[in-house]
Amino acid sequence: MNLLELRPKILKFNLIKEFCEEFSVCENDLIFTNRFLYDTFLKNLNLKSSYIFQEDYNLKEPSDDIIDKIIKEISHKDIKRVIAIGGGSIIDISKVLSLKEVGTTCELFEKKLPIIKEKELIIIPTTCGTGSEVTNISIAEIKSKKTKIGLAVPELYADYAILIPELVRNLPYEFFVYSSIDALIHAIESLVSPKANPYTEMFSKEAIKMILHGYKKIIENGKEYRKEIIEEFLIASNYAGISFGNAGVGAVHALSYPLGATYHVPHGEANYQFFIEVFKCYNKKNPNGKIKNVNELLKEVMKTDKNVDVYEELENLLENLINKKKLNSYGMKEEEVEIFTNSVIETQQRLLANNYVELSKEEIYKLYKNLY
Incomplete structure (x- = not known):
């Protein structure tokens, strides 16, 4: 009987700046976040990484059509690491973005495709509730089924889970x-x-x-x-x-x-x-x-x-x-x-x-x- 699995290495920094310096965030990194977090915490750091923003996809809760669109739009980028800075929706999608050659999200969640992790994944939660930074679970709405479905496989574990109090202190x-x-x-x-x-x-x-x-x-x-x-x-x-x-x-x-x-x-x-x-x-x-x-x-x-x-x-x-x-x-x-x-x-x-x-x-x- 498997009693406990702790896959991501858990670290804590007081400030996002300290994390970026320690992990040498660079041009081969994709940061998935929202514009408020970018404007408040990241913009002045002048990072050379690529960004995608939650608002650009009208993302409230993860759905297969949005995930498919994001996968298509980043497919040409040379990405070595995915860095998720946000709540549950951003985290769940970022787990999928770390995989190799995802066809459609629906096929992935129905396990009709091989699941291969390709990119290093770093998760930084900005709410006090998701807990997803340390799980191997991703949840998405599958539009054709009119409900949410979970995918739980070892490949979805993050490599690092980072706790930064600065990012949640002023949460509404x-x-x-x-x-x-x-x-x-x-x-x-x-x-x-x-x-x-x-x-x-x-x-x-x-x-x-x-x-x-x-x-x-x-x-x-x-x-x-x-x-x-x-x-x-x-x-x-x-x-x-x-x-x-x-x-x-x-x-x-x-x-x-x-x-x-x-x-x-x-x-x-x-x-x-x-x-x-x-x-x-x-x-x-x-x-x-x-x-x-x-x-x-x-x-x-x-x-x-x-x-x-x-x-x-x-x-x-x-x-x-x-x-x-x-x-x-x-x-x-x-x-x-x-x-x-x-x-x-x-x-x-x-x-x-x-x-x-x-x-x-x-x-x-x-x-x-x-x-x-």
């Missing part, structure tokens, strides 16, 4: 909250996964503690206080990435994918909509398995009374940070409750295999219905 509050909730979900889903083991559990538990303690401090001291403790969230996200990269995530992610793909809801925000409801369902079905230890951990960290419903308490804590919306507020139609349910059953078995307990089609339908 809403992005900070949704991305860090995503990291919390990564940690908790992987903690109850059938693939969890003492090594992954260690990273999961520490991430949960760091994130929830941080949230309590922010609620107590105000939104701006997040900037004082941002490095803790960056490290917690990395811990959660190590955990879910080895143990996997389950139904929360699986149910969020049709919503995200259809209505272009950002990944962390989409996951937030399903988080508490899925875990209430898990807890109701089997309160005496692994989830019992999770419940005790949450009560300990949040300092709640033993008789209090821990998921009601967790929901209240998160609501103090940002309000959760109804699914219909995104434009979702009532008939899509069944459509999304069928999509999850048909396309997300990779994730559903990581559920704490098995969820029937009827139970998944009910989860969508309750949240609609």
